[in-house]
Amino acid sequence: MFELPVASVPWESPLFWALLIGWIFTVALHEFAHGLVAHFGGDYTVRERGGLTLNPFQYIDPLMSIGLPLLFLIMGGVPLPGGVTYIRTDLLRSKAWESTVALAGPAMNLLLLCLLTLCMHPAFGYFDYSVPVESWTNLQIFVGALATLQAISVVLNLLPVPGLDGFNAISPYLNQDFVMKVRTPPLNFIILAVLFLMVMRLPIVWQLTGKLLFGVPRLLGMGDSTAIRMFESFGIALGR
16 A cells, blocks of 8 residues: 655755756656657747746746645645646647647656666566665666656646646646636645645555556566566655
8 A cells, every 4th residue: 555655854965956856857857758749739938938948947836846745745745846837828729739738748657657667677687676675776776766756746646636737637628617716826725735735645656656567567567576666766865
């Protein structure tokens, strides 16, 4: 059973800082995927607004990058930042393109999960599964922890909560007055914070994360020990 990743933040740990920096760059890739698909979908302005870059600073958002991380920190959690890519949905060719743009971010996280998991394949011989994770190098633990974060990101981003990609994927088919209301500050911050904190404590969310974390290694011909080591690496990186 995977649970809410809450822990005291190990600010003094170089491994934690490496994971935080690695996460920030995967956030940039997530947002880049949104921008790239939007560009192909008809939003010709996304390049002009810097939405096709891997520079994390381009995607800083007051709510996702500052507000929510501060809230999680106050609650005793890990303040992992998010980002935002601003898309001109009115320029996209169809509702289907709007949904595709929204799903591009989680798809990038899924791709990163697959690539990081593949790096841990026993066939490469770099990861020694005969010893405890505590005996692994910091780089090995980093790879396992970052892979776990990708699995968590996929599941959480697909939740149909206003402000997240799951809601953005279905919003073109909802009443647009309702969509506008839940996206308008400060209501959007309140809704996102409350609903996000509620759903993060639902067992099904972490059951789905666990299924994804075990499912990807199985699809790549790897055993369940890989997924177990990923989550153990995540715990070590967070000082649990």
